[in-house]
Amino acid sequence: MFSERITGSLAAGSSIRAMFEQGNRLKKQYGEENVYDFALGNPDPEPPASVLEDLKRLVSEPGIHKYMPNAGFPDVRAKIAAYLKKETNVDFTENHIMMVTGAAAGLSVTMDSLLNPGDEVIVIAPFFGEYKGYVTNFGGKIVPVPALPGTFGLDVPAIERAITSKTKAMILNSPNNPSGAVYDEASLKALNAVLERAETAFGQPVYVVSDEPYVKIVYDGVRVPAMSAIFKNSIIVNSFSKSLALPGERIGYVAVNPQIRNADVLMDALIFCNRTLGFVNAPGLFQKVAADHLEDVAGLEAYRERRDALYEILMDTGYECVLPKGAFYLFPRSPIEDDVAFCDLALKHRLVIVSGSGFGYPGYFRLAYCVSRKTIQNSKDAFAALRREALGK
Structure with missing residues (x-):
């Protein structure tokens, strides 16, 4: 039935x-x-108290509860683009940013935009179990590659062996849920070399989808390498659920690396899928709040x-x-x-x-x-x- x-x-x-x-x-x-x-x-x-204060201030702002462009408020996207440019030294503009109802929606919209039936998406085990649904919902196949035992770091040779002519993307989650591992810059650069060889061999890129809800929750002086600076064919999916302790509000963004060939077409696809999957646009009030607290962590x-x-x-x-x-x-x-x-x-x-x-x-x-x-x-x-x-x- x-x-x-x-x-x-x-x-x-x-x-x-x-x-x-x-x-x-x-x-x-x-x-x-x-x-x-x-x-x-x-x-x-x-x-953070400043987030709650901003909510009180913004809730009565004229027009904040009306429809806006499906990609989100232009001023919000411009603030996020400027922040990412500062953090990654990659030339993001507001035209590379789409606001979404949390990282789960962002990942779903991204997979809908990228995948054809039978395409493969590599994930690093251990991985967040919902990834499987985000991929298979759109006809894709998930291909797990185990992390290195003991450290949960990237097993780059194993990833290279897993890449085929059907590989469309891989999801990286650093810091990782559930292991807490942060992938180091050396292994990420080695992975980038693998992906460049694969693009030459198969005539198509492997897109790196960087799932980054924990990127600000790091300890002991650790810094998470900027995926956009390492992988030209990268798409950032981020949310404020963890960094600002707002999981119930469902607010995040997708950022398309401007170095991707036909990045404008990919952005159009993301916006179209965001609308047709029923998300329409991210909550207006929390778009404004998030844009003013990009540096904060709770x-x-x-x-x-x-x-x-x-x-x-x-x-x-x-x-x-x-x-x-x-x-x-x-x-x-x-x-x-x-x-x-x-x-x-x-x-x-x-x-x-x-x-x-x-x-x-x-x-x-x-x-x-x-x-x-x-x-x-x-x-x-x-x-x-x-x-x-x-x-x-």
Whole structure:
């Protein structure tokens, strides 16, 4: 009766959302303070006070609630273009920017604009599971390439082996969800050389779609290399959900590298797809707010403290984990091979965690540390007991 493609996807489900619902059930049973929920990457800090002040100021601005060009307010796009030009030294203008209702919409619109049926899109595992839907919705095929074990860095030779005549794009997510890895400049430049060879061999570019919602959430002096400066055939998809702690407001942008051949045609395609997929335009009020807070980030020091606290608990209780350089996730190794069974067992200890299999990387599990410090501090005994039971000790 209904779409077989969609009903099949419903059966597969989302491991993140499934655990989120499990967590809600546990909270009703035991009380919220007695459940240690690390499932959902839902920013814990409030937006910066200046953002809230701007909302009050802008809400009554004449014309802000009316239709605007589908790509967004011209002055907003000009501010974002100027910011990107300063950050990347690439000559962005407002004509390379489209405002979108969050990065998810931006990725969907980008895939709709790029893909023909049967085209392949490379993703680096572990990867955000929704990428599969963003690609297959438009007739594409997702091709996972595992990251390097131990560091979750780019395995450039493996990526080169995965490229075929059908490869249309690859999605890079740095800092990465779920590993927190930040891809270093040397490996990105090596990847660029691979993509240039592929373009020569197959007579068509491989577009790099850079998914950047965590680009400002980095620690210990780390700086995320500018993808637009490294890859000429690049498309930035960014959102303010994480940097400004505004996930419920759905605001972001797509930026097309001006070095792309026929970049103007791609922009026209993006605007057309944004309209025909039903997004129409990004929320006007939050376009204006975002454009005035491009340099800001909410809760960075709090995230760093929570990262360190949860990492210390994992080390003290015998887990293996790489200290992440960005985002707000830890991605430890499961003490047992079956990471799904391990995450199910965790519920017995009132720990809500997400299996690595849901991110295309079995044997690990994800912890979102954008939670209260109290939740982290009180979880230590539960993590210790979970590991002991999993190992039969």
